[in-house]
Amino acid sequence: MADNIFFRAPKAVALLTALALWLPQVGTAQTPPLDCRATEDGGHDCTVFFPGGTDITDTKLTLSDGTEVEHSFTAEPTELQAPDADTPRVLFLAFDTSNPARAAILRQSLDSAWALVELVPPQTPIGLGTFDENFAEVQTPTTDRDVLQQAIAGIKANGQTTNLYEATLDILNILPAAPDGRRDIVLFSDGNAEDTAFTLNDVSERARKLGVRVNGLGAVLRASETKYTQTLERMAEETGGLYFGTAPGNANFDNEDLSRIAQLGEGVGVVSFDAGFVREGTLVLTTATGRTLRYQIAPVGPDAAEEEAAEEPQQQPAATLIENIPLAGWIAGGALLFLILLLGLRGRRKSPQPEMAQPDPTPMSDTVPAPDPVKVYGVLTTANGDELYLTSSISTLGRSEDADIVLDDPSVSRRHATISVTGDGAMQIVDLNSLNGVLVNGTRVTSAEVKAGDTLQLGEVTLTFGYPND
Structure with missing residues (x-):
């Protein structure tokens, strides 16, 4: 049997191969x-x-x-x-209220937010929220600018920590439906994510799946905190959004930068x-x-x-x-592939080695390794006894074919609710502004913790929540 040269090459070749394949994607x-x-x-x-x-x-x-x-x-x-358009753009502004010492920064951020509101077409629905250790929806998306102005004026900094990732996931869960490219989140924060239950990758993957851009407006108190804004920059980069920053101690964002966010996707x-x-x-x-x-x-x-x-x-x-892929990345990738080829040719030119007696090969087992089991976070049982498995830390329930759990019933909204794992490991259901609402054990809720044995009702669909192996 002929040797495969790439299996005999040094490990460095494999590393160079991976690097070469990665470089063009920068x-x-x-x-x-x-x-x-x-x-x-x-x-x-x-x-x-x-x-x-x-x-x-x-x-x-x-x-x-x-x-x-x-x-x-x-x-x-x-x-x-x-x-009267069927597919208006939706904008959601969220403010970091995690530190009372940032009160002055927050006030300037609120002023910049109102400047952004005035740059957006008046028929664009805009929602507001705050986040610290918890996320709170201050105002559902509305076109009433007076209501927005009053809501912005009432926002204060009174939190302790910044659960940035969890808050952004919460916003993604409650955003009204709109076509891909027509929904934007704008985060006013220093980018210091202190939560550990979720990651930047969780946010980016979810936002891309839903077609939502996450934009960042980063403002820090002191220069030593500037490193935190990299989180906002990466979040924007990975979701197709924009990021802009200011000098330390200042949150008065440039009007031109605000205009670019206002016009994004228009x-x-x-x-x-x-x-x-x-x-x-x-x-x-x-x-x-x-x-x-x-x-x-x-x-x-x-x-x-x-x-x-x-x-x-x-x-x-x-x-x-x-947009603007670095030419150097492509050149470096080509050079590395060329180097790999040379290493392969060099391997082929080695002098023949004397054949040595080889022991009989160990018989291969016919057993195929079992794939890693899919993690199941919870089970929903229908009235007919069918079991629907929650295999994602955040699962969308609805009538849409894009939902994680599809409920084919006219009383269920296209994106009706989500069930997700909270920071402390509990399960939470959130109503996504559905038409017929969400009931837990007969009580209508906008969000609530769910436990094994709880009865959930979405429209006219009844489900019983449980855990695997219950």
């Missing part, structure tokens, strides 16, 4: 897939969101093999944000092309200022099924918004 932010749909004439339309006020001067659609595709691009008017365009485009490709938008915005899309045409049958099954790549 500067890439994962975003939800572009919304592409088939048209009556057999073509495709894809909706593209970009910063509002951006003048798109040129577009280019290219297949992965370099072939350019004929297409048209139409920038939609901002009237999509009209009060630009809407539609790119149209024929059904022949079935392979992965790249859409490039060029602005009047010379800036380029790149999107990867992989719409499906009528012959896609035949192509998929002829190819080895592959995981569908997530759509990616790529």
Whole structure:
């Protein structure tokens, strides 16, 4: 049997291989897939969101093999944000109230927040919340600016610690439904996350799954705290949001920075092309200022099924918004791959080694190693006795096919509620502003701890909560 040269290469080669595969992805932010749909004439339309006020001067659609595709691009008017629109943008502002010593910083943050509100179209629903050791929704998303102004004025710093990750997950759970790219969270904080039950990765993955951008406005008391704002920067980078900071001791954010957040996602365009485009490709938008915005899309045409049958099954790549990828990363990646090739060739040129008698190989066991068991956080039992397993630390229940637990009943909202693990290990159910509400043991709740044996009612669907092996 011929030796596989890569199994004989030093461990450094494997390390270089992994590094080479990683380098080209530097500067890439994962975003939800572009919304592409088939048209009556057999073509495709894809909706593209970009910063509002951006003048798109040129577009280019290219297949992965370099072939350019004929297409048209139409920038939609901002009237999509009209009060009677079916899909308005939703904005949620959250304030760090964890330290009374930050009272002056908080007041300036509140002033900046109101400046941001005034920059956003008046028909945009805006919600408010605070977080310290707990998250509190101060105001559900509303277009009433007087109500927002009064709510902002009443926010005070009176907490002790900052559960930043848990608070952001709580906000993601209560945001009203809207299309991907039309929901934004803005965090006013120093970024010092003191909670341990959740991580930055938990937040980023959840936000990307829901199509929500997390934006950060970082303000610290002293220069030594600046390192904490890296959390906000990474959160924004990994969810397609924006981050802006200020000098220590100051939270009066630049109006231009606030304007960029106010306009984020407000630009809407539609790119149209024929059904022949079935392979992965790249859409490039060029602005009047010379800036380029790149999107990867992989719409499906009528012959896609035949192509998929002829190819080895592959995981569908997530759509990616790529902007300003460092050229050095690509060059370094290519150099490393070249080095790996040289090492492989060197291994092939080694002098033949004298053959030695090999002992009979140890018989291989026919037993296939069992896969790691899926962690089950809880079990919901229906009235018919069916068991629905909660396999995520945060599970969404609803009528939507995207819900973690799909409840196919007209009385259940598309995103009705979530059941999640709290910081102390308990289970909590949260109503996501559903139409028919959530009842726990007959009492309507907006959020409540659930225990084994509790009866949960979502609309007309009754479930009994329990734990595995109960």
